Amino acid sequence: MSPNAVLLIRADAAPHMGTGHVMRCLALAQAARREGLDVHMICRLGVDWLRERLAREDIPLHCLPDMPPVAEAPDSLLRQLQAASLPVPGTAAAPIWVVLDGYHFDTACQLAVMRAGYRLLVIDDYAHLPEYHCDVLLNQNISAELLTYQGNIGRKLLGLDYVLLRQEFRDAHKRAQMRIRPQRPLNILVTLGGGNFIEYLEKIAAEMTLPEMTGHSVRIIQGAMNTERIRAAFARGPARLEVLPRVDDMPSLLLDTDLCITAGGSTCWELCCLGVPFLTILGAENQRHICYWLAEKGYAPRFSRVAFMAMLTDAQYCRHMVARLDQLVDAQGAARVLAPCKQLKA
Structure with a gap:
């Protein structure tokens, strides 16, 4: 050009x-x-x-x-x-x-x-x-x-x-490298994209309804999902729930996230750029290879109750993942x- x-x-x-x-x-x-x-x-x-x-x-x-x-x-x-x-x-x-x-x-x-x-x-x-x-x-x-x-x-x-x-992730990359992380993840983010994926979210919520979630915060990026159905899905869990109707500053949100559950799309690379450990959900066929490759190579497990509990309770496991993520993308x-x-x- x-x-x-x-x-x-x-x-x-x-x-x-x-x-x-x-x-x-x-x-x-x-x-x-x-x-x-x-x-x-x-x-x-x-x-x-x-x-x-x-x-x-x-x-x-x-x-x-x-x-x-x-x-x-x-x-x-x-x-x-x-x-x-x-x-x-x-x-x-x-x-x-x-x-x-x-x-x-x-x-x-x-x-x-x-x-x-x-x-x-x-x-x-x-x-x-x-x-x-x-x-x-x-x-x-x-x-x-x-x-x-x-x-x-x-x-x-x-x-x-x-x-x-996007430019905001380029700008946030250095801030991410200086971030001091808690021993174990306290702030958990769930983001499935901007569409309506409430059925997937309800399955995730069921697996996250655990006594170990007491004292944790769960943030949900709403996308096109119904607010009441989101709240109903997490109603039985002990974690504090916050529904985010819109996110104007995604890098800052990710920098305040200790663990993320995400669909297997472009958000994966944003999380890698900022060194945020994550698990993936297969929300569409075109995401299959991404999700399976990240899990196979040890960068990000597929979401399950067992995998989620491992990352929630094993501080060394989470730190090991953070150290590897920055190697994937620039x-x-x-x-x-x-x-x-x-x-x-x-």
């Missing part, structure tokens, strides 16, 4: 799909703005707090109506990219890049974007399409290089070197994603 290149980021969020696609794209948008690119985010936002979160960024936001479809129609996608306020190929010497992040953008969408004259960066998680057609393919997950990607792909960026962490992934794109001319 040249200094005057344009980056059009296309990602959506909704209760049934969560907010992870948009939030990791925000990390890429922040990095692109630092390098002087003209960045636009084009999103369907079915989660109210996320709309407010993006509005605080110095990044133009183009909100689309309705909820994300099962499959985006290629002609509809091109109309979204070619709105009156957005540049189109052929109108400037600088390249115009499109970023597609979402499982509803299929091979037909990729081909339509490429044929319209855009450069294309596709963000993927588990090689779910039979073919990919793009200038750059990004999969930031563990062992992504073991997946088989077919199609016309210019360059593949695979693995944890390319993890997309805060430079977004810059590494942009680097190869700069080499491609208009």
Whole structure:
């Protein structure tokens, strides 16, 4: 990308799909703005707090109506990219890049974007399409290089070197290294993403209803879940419960967390960056490899009552995990994603 290149980021969020696609794209948008690119985010936002979160960024936001479809129609996608306020190929010497992040953008969408004259960066998680057609393919997950990607792909960026962490996590990394942790975890956070995953949460609550939780604090990031059902799920437990309807400063919350229970998505890499021990919940098929790899390599166990009790009561076990987590990711992934794109001319 040249200094005057344009980056059009296309990602959506909704209760049934969560907010992870948009939030990791925000990390890429922040990095692109630092390098002087003209960045636009084009999103369907079915989660109210996320709309407010993006509005605080110095990044133009183009909100689309309705909820994300099962499959985006290629002609509809091109109309979204070619709105009156957005540049189109052929109108400037600088390249115009499109970023597609979402499982509803299929091979037909990729081909339509490429044929319209855009450069294309596709963000993927588990090689779910039979073919990919793009200038750059990004999969930031563990062992992504073991997946088989077919199609016309210019360059593949695979693995944890390319993890997309937002600016606030880059800023919080040094604070995390200076943090003094309690002997045993007192503040426990449960975060399952921005969608409605109440059934998973109710199962977690049942396993956490233990006398050993007396004197502990449990915080739940609400997402799109019903407050009363959350409170009912934890009503029998002795821990103090706090439901967080929204989180404006996720790094600070994680720095005040001694143990986290999380879905196996991008939050895992944020926890690694800040050295917070965690257990994973398999909330979607695309998270399976992440959850199993983290458990197999000893970075983060799968959540169960036995695993939770081990981390709750064994101080040495928790300290050992914290010491390892910082080895997995750093805060430079977004810059590494942009680097190869700069080499491609208009």
